[in-house]
Amino acid sequence: MELPPLTALAFCLVISTGSLAQHVSVEQSVSGLLGTQLALRCQLVDPGKTVTVTQVAWVKDPSGAKTNLAVYNTTRGTTYPSKTGKRIVFRKPSLVDATLVIKRLQLKDDGNYSCQFATTPGGNQAGTTKLTVLARPTNTGTALLVRAGDAQVAVASCKSSGGKPMPRIAWRGAVMHNMALGVVSNVEGLFSVTGMFHAVPTGLMDGEEVECIVTHQTFEQPQVIPVTLRFQYPPIVTIEGYDGDWFLNREHASITCNVKANPTAHTYSWKMNGREIPTSIRVVGHQLTVDSVSCNVHGTFTCTANNSLGTSSGSVDIVVRATSATAAGNGLGSYENLPGNKQVGTMFSFMR
Structure with a gap:
């Protein structure tokens, strides 16, 4: 099931440091699917209207490279210093609701995002959200055509490709077997996992069905891929x-x-x-x-x-x-x- 736009997989409300009268309300952590749209919610809660906001800004990786993403103030209006091609924008520029929208999520969007309010009196107030980008893998199962014999060999292969985090593979079936697992990660941080089904091939096993089971954070329930064994004998x-x-x-x-x-x-x-x-x-x-x-x-x-x-x-x-x-x-x-x-x-x- 695809995540709906502007919806996070998980979140936890946190209150930034500051007085109990006003605070910055953000989600502690959110997750979104690669290629979908997601909102980083941020609001200044000030029930008594005790401060004046002059500027709101979003900064990625505030304790590291510190990339300025979006700024809104009463004098200059809205600016996007990082030049993201309107992919990362304010949902609606406001000095109260600074919710940021990230369109077409990319793997490089992983990281910590700081929502900052410049106020008087009180100075800057901020809240941080950790964003995790997930990628749903594609799964395939294949029977390997081998000759019947007395030695245990690989007779089926199951591959889960392009997942983040790493998918998990298991096998089940009436055929006695062992599994060998290989993991390959590409430079973009996507994982490809291959699970090999090892058995002693016999003619009587030809046509037997086994199942590859793939578990991943983006699946509501494990995906089952049936594989029909094929042997020569x-x-x-x-x-x-x-x-x-x-x-x-x-x-x-x-x-x-x-x-x-x-x-x-x-x-x-x-x-x-x-x-x-x-x-x-x-x-x-x-x-x-x-x-x-x-x-x-x-x-x-x-x-x-x-x-x-x-x-x-x-x-x-x-x-x-x-x-x-x-x-x-x-x-x-x-x-x-x-x-x-x-x-x-x-x-x-x-x-x-």
């Missing part, structure tokens, strides 16, 4: 569709070769018991279909896929029984998934 092959109940004469029994790979697998092949698939079995794309189950399809089916990074296979043992296990209700034909993407069924003899 050989094919991961699994065979699905076998229900453990292939019985004689069952129609249209099928299994499917599912392949996850990056780059995409470009060739697939099926074998039965290490040999070519019988002509009685139909193969369309990834799917293998048996129109009518017979003893000839009792065995191990293997699907092999390859891409530019390698070749992988997945197998399933098909058990053909005389009758449906479901119909028999005897629980035969149970199977389990074992490591290595291989599904194994229990072997049974056929009843003739």
